[in-house]
Amino acid sequence: MFAIVAHPAGHVRTPQAMNALFDREGVDAVMVACDVRPEHLAGFVAGLRGVGNFGGLVATVPHKVEIAALCDRLTDRARAAGAVNALRREPDGTLTGDLLDGAGFVAGLEAAGHQVTGRRIYLTGAGGAASAIAFALAAKGPQRMTLVNRSPEKLASLAQRLAASYPAVEVTVGGTVAGHDLVINGTSLGLRSDDPLPLAIEEVDAGAVVAEVVMQPEYTELLLSARARGLHAHPGRAMLEGQLSEMFAFLTGAEKENGDAA
Numbered sequence: 509m510f511a512i513v514a515h516p517a518g519h520v521r522t523p524q525a526m527n528a529l530f531d532r533e534g535v536d537a538v539m540v541a542c543d544v545r546p547e548h549l550a551g552f553v554a555g556l557r558g559v560g561n562f563g564g565l566v567a568t569v570p571h572k573v574e575i576a577a578l579c580d581r582l583t584d585r586a587r588a589a590g591a592v593n594a595l596r597r598e599p600d601g602t603l604t605g606d607l608l609d610g611a612g613f614v615a616g617l618e619a620a621g622h623q624v625t626g627r628r629i630y631l632t633g634a635g636g637a638a639s640a641i642a643f644a645l646a647a648k649g650p651q652r653m654t655l656v657n658r659s660p661e662k663l664a665s666l667a668q669r670l671a672a673s674y675p676a677v678e679v680t681v682g683g684t685v686a687g688h689d690l691v692i693n694g695t696s697l698g699l700r701s702d703d704p705l706p707l708a709i710e711e712v713d714a715g716a717v718v719a720e721v722v723m724q725p726e727y728t729e730l731l732l733s734a735r736a737r738g739l740h741a742h743p744g745r746a747m748l749e750g751q752l753s754e755m756f757a758f759l760t761g762a763e764k765e766n767g768d769a770a
C-alpha cells in the first residue's frame with residue numbers, strides 16, 4: 509500500500525497514474541490519496557511506521573519541507589534542498605526520503621528528445637522547483653548555466669549551493685537570455701493569465717528549447733509566445749510525467765542508489 513499525502517487532496521492525479529503503472533508492471537500494490545492537515549502530518553507518518561504493508565508515499569503541497577524532518581535518512585539531493593517528495597519504508601521500518609522533482613524534469617526533457625549534457629542553460633527562479641531542477645541539470649554536465657531570480661538573496665544562495673556541489677559547472681548569476689540552447693521558467697509566473705512573461709522571449713536564440721514548470725495552463729503565455737516564434741515549447745506536464753518512472757523505481761525499491769542516502 510502506497511499513499512500520496514496532500515492538503516487538500518481532491519485534485520491529486522498521481523494515484524491514477526501510479527496505479528496504472530503498477531498494473532502494467534505487474535506490481536501487486538495500490539496508491540491512495542490521503543488528505544492530511546499539516547498539524548497531523550507527524551502523527552500520520554509515525555503511525556505508518558508500524559504498518560507492515562505500507563511501502564511509502566509521495567508528498568506534495570504543503571508537506572514537502574516538514575516531512576523531510578520525519579525521515580530517518582535523506583538522499584543527498586533531498587538534504588541539499590531541505591525537502592522530500594517521495595518517502596520509502598524500508599524492510600526494517602525506517603524511512604528514506606528523496607526529492608524527485610529535478611530528476612523528473614530532466615527525464616521529461618530527455619523523453620522529448622532534448623539533451624542537457626553540453627548545453628547552455630538559462631534558468632529563472634530560485635524556489636523549490638527551480639532549485640531541484642538546477643541540481644538535476646548540473647548533474648548532467650551542461651556547458652554552462654545562467655541563473656536568474658527576482659530575489660537576489662535566494663538566487664545567491666542557490667548559486668552558492670550549486671557551486672559547492674558541482675564545482676566543475678560554470679554558473680553565472682544574472683544575465684540575458686540570449687546565447688542559450690535551453691531556456692527554463694522555474695518560477696510560478698504563468699499560473700495567472702495576467703502574469704507578466706518570466707523572461708524576454710524575443711531575445712531567445714532561434715532553435716532554442718523553451719521549457720516550463722507551470723502546469724496550468726498547459727500552454728502558458730511563455731510557451732505560446734515561444735511557439736509563435738518557432739522555438740521548441742516544452743510544457744510543465746512533462747516534468748510530472750518524467751517523475752512517474754522515478755517515483756515507481758524509488759517507491760518499489762527498484763533503484764536504491766539515489767544519491768547515497770545516509
Ligand SMILES: NC(=O)c1ccc[n+]([C@@H]2O[C@H](COP(=O)([O-])OP(=O)(O)OC[C@H]3O[C@@H](n4cnc5c(N)ncnc54)[C@H](OP(=O)(O)O)[C@@H]3O)[C@@H](O)[C@H]2O)c1
Nearest residue numbers: 633634635636637638658659662695696721722744747748
Ligand atoms: N511540473 C511539475 O511537476 C512541477 C513540480 C513542482 C512545482 N511546479 C510548479 O513550479 C512553480 C514554482 O513552484 P515552487 O514550489 O518552486 O514555488 P516557490 O518555492 O514558491 O518559488 C516560486 C518562484 O517563483 C518566483 N516568483 C513568484 N512570483 C514572482 C513574480 N511575481 N515575479 C518574479 N518571480 C516570481 C519566486 O521568486 P522569489 O524568489 O523572488 O520569490 C521563486 O523563484 C509552481 O507553478 C508549481 O506549480 C511544477
